[in-house]
Amino acid sequence: MPSYSFVLNGKPVTVEAPADMPLLWVLRDMLNVTGPKYGCGVGVCRACTSHLDGGEIQPCVVRVADCANREVTTIEGLADGDTLHPVQQAWLDRDVAQCGFCQPGQIMAAAALLKKTPHPTDADIDDIENVCRCGTYSRIREAIKKAAANG
C-alpha cells in the first residue's frame, strides 16, 4: 500500500491508502475528520468543499495521491484557534445555517472566493455552485458581503 504525507489543518499526517482513494474518504474514514460531508460523490453538490494549497477543491473527486506534500484545509482548520475566520463569523452573525449539512462546504467555498476576489459582485456569488437544500442562499449572499466588508 502506498503511503502519502500531507499537511492537514496545519499538522503533518501520513496515510497508507490506494493512490486513487478520494481525499474525502481518507479524511472521513481514516482520519476521522468529518467536517467535509458526502453529498453526491461526483463533485456536484460540493458539500465536501475544502482547500488544497489555499484553493477550493471537492475532496470527493480529488485523489489522495494528488495531495501528497501539499496543504489540505478543511472546515476544522479554518478558524485560528477560538477566533473564527471572518467568513465563519459572518455566517454566525447572519445565522445562515439551517440543517447545517452543506454549510462547511459553503463556508469553504466562500472563503476561497474571498481570497481570490475580496469584493465579489452578485454575479461572482451567483457562480458558487454549492447546493443548499434548505435554501439558505439569501443569507449566504449577505454573509459573504458582510465578510467582504469586514475582511
Added chain:
Amino acid sequence: MARQLSRRKFVVYSLAASTLTVAAPLGCDAATAEGAEPTAAATRTPSDVLVTGTDGEMLVLEVTKANKVVVRLPRVEVGQGVTTAVAMMIAEELDARLVDVAIPLADARTKGNQFTGGSSSVSSLYGPARELAALARAKLVTAAARRWNLPARSLRTRNTKVIAPDGRSATFGSLTASAARIRRPAVSSKPKPASRHRVIGKPTTRIDARDIVTGKAKYAGDLAVAGAKPTVVVRPPTLGGKLVSVDSRVARAMPGVHAVVKVAGGVAVVAESFHHAFRARDALRITWAPGPLVSLSDAAIRSRLRAAVPRLGDPPRGSTQTEGEFEFAFVSHAPMEVLTAVADVRANRAEIWFSSQTPMDARASIASAVGLPESKVKVHVMRGGGSFGRRLNHDAAIEAALISKAARRPVKLMWSRADDIRHGRMRPASHHRIRASHARGRVVAFTHATASVSESYEGQGLSAQGSAQGPAQGRVTPAVARAAGPLPSDSGLYNFGRVSGDSGSVELAIPLGAWRSVDSGTMRTAEEIVVDEVARSLGKDPVAFRRTTLRDKAVKAVLDKVADAGDWGRTLPAGQAQGVAVHEEYGSCVACLVEIDAADPKNPRVTKVVMAADVGTAVNPRGLEAQLMGTAIDGISTVLQAGLHIDRGAVRESSYADFHYARQRHAPLSFEAHIMPSRREPGGAGELGVPAAAGAVANAYARATGTKPRRFPLNF
C-alpha cells in the same frame, strides 16, 4: 379558516431525583389535541404529583449541579430550528441564559408523542415547555428563599441564577438538590404573560450555529461507533427490480472488503472505507430482473392520472367557467445528508443511530424486521441534514439493521446520492382539474378534482417499507399506506360560493413520501394559479381580487403586507413581472410576492421575494424567516426546474447534476420576510410557505410570459 388551537392546561410533575427534575406530559400533536390531558390528574394543582421512573411520554427538564438546564427533546432537529425554539421557551420561563440550556434529542420511547411532522413541533411544545420551566423556576426560588431565610417573593431570577435584594446570588446548579425536595413552591409557578417575554419573540441565533460553522455538528455518518464499518448497497437499475443472480467473487477478494450480503433491495458491501465499499460494489456482477414498472414512462403515468381524475359536476346554470388542468411531476426530497444509519444488531439486542421523524414506529419496525422484542432495540435519534418529510420513513435504518444482522457486525450504511434520487422516496405526481364558475362578476362555485399516484406494495411487508405517517400514537399502523388520494382542498379560504372537490388515485409500486407541505404543495399551488386566471377573466387585479374575496382578516393582512412592502403594481420592463399568492394552514397564514425576470422563458430568474406570515406567536422570528426563505426556494425549484422523470420504470435523474434543485444563481437577489405581530399561541410554520411561494412564482411567470403554466416543473 384558521384552526384556533385550544388553550390547553398542562399538569406538571416532579420526578423523584437528587437534582431538580420536572416533567410535563406530551399528548398527541396539536391538530388532535383534544383529551391530551391526563384526566386523573386534571384536578390536582401543579407539582403535587410525584412521578418516578421513566421519562416516556414526558417532556423532562433537569437542572444539573453544573448549572445546565437539560431538556431531552422527543423531536428531531433537521434544520427547522426546533431545538433553538424549545431552548428559548425554557430560557424565557426559567430566566436562564440560552447557553446554559441544552436540548439533546431523546432516544425512541415506548409511549407518548415523539412525532416530528405536520409543522406541529412548536405548537405542541409551547405549553408543556413553558409550564415545565415555570415550575422549575418557582422551586429554585423557593429553595433559595429557604437557604437565605428571605421571603421568596423578594427574590429575582436572572442569567441562570436566583438573586436576593442585597445582591447575593446562587446559581440554579447550586440550588438544584434542595429545589428537588420542594413540594409546594412559595411563588407562582405559572408561565409569564406574553407582555413580559424577553426571549420568546426575540430574533435569536440557532443554538447549534457555532457547532455548524466549525464543522463540529455530528450527523449519523460522522459517528465513530466501535467497529461500525462503511456499507453501501448496489441497487437495481429499475424501481423494484429484483436480483436474479450475483457473482461476488471478485468483490470479496478486493482489499478492505469485510462482507457481502444480499438484502431485499440489492446486495450490500461492508468494507474498511466508503471508497473500498464503492469499489467492491462496482465489482459485483449482477443480473437483475426488471421491476414492475418497466413498461411505464412519464407519458403513460400522466395519461393514467388524467383518466383517474373524477369528473367535475355540472356548473351552476348561467355561469361562465375559468378552467385549468395542472400536472406536477414526481419530486425527490433529496436532503443534503443522504440516508445514513449506524446499526449494531446482536443475537439478543440491537442499537441503531439515525435521524428519524418517527423513532417510535422505527423501533417497532426494526424490532420486527430483525426478530427481536421492541424492548431490546435501542434507537438513538441523530440530528438530520435536512428532511422535508424524507425521514418520516425509516427504510435505511431497517436495511442497516438487516445488513448488520446478516453480516454479524456493526455497520454504517449510507445510501449514495444516486440511491437516494433513483430509489425514492418522492412527492407523488399528480393531475388537477379545477373550475371556477362566475356570474355577474363573482365566483359562485369552485371545484377541484385531482388524482395522484399512490404507493402499492407489491406484496412486500410493511416492515420492509419503513413507512410511517401521522403521530405515532400506536404502533406501526396500517395507515402507513397513503390514503387513496389527497383530501380535497379546504378552499374556504375564499368566498367562492359552493366549494367542492374529489380525488382519485393511480396505484403504482413507486416509493413515495410526504414532501414538505404534502398535498397543499400541489393542490393549493394550482388553485392560486386559477385565482389569478379568474381575476384576469373578470378584469381585476390579482391582489385587489384576492382582497375582496378572501374571508379571513389575517390572510388579507398578510396579503396587504406583501403588496405594500413589495410595491405591488410597480412598472417592470418587458419580460419581467410580479406574482402573488396566499395560503392558510396549521393555524397560520402566509402571502408571497415575487418578481421574476422571464425575458428568456427557458431560463427565468426570480429576482425578489417578499413574504409575510402570521403564525401566532413567532417564538424565534429569525428561525421563522429562515423557514420562509427555504419554502421560497422550494417554490422556485418545484415550479421552474426540479423534478424527476420516469423512463421505462426507472428514475432518470441521479444527482443534483440533473435533479435541478435551485442553486445560488436561481435564488432571489433580494428576500424579505415580514412577521405579523401576534399574541395568539403559535401555529405551524415549517411547511407553511411552500404553496404560497410556488403559486406566486407560477403567477409571476404567467404574467411575465403571457402564458398559462400547466405542467410543472416548467423547464423539465
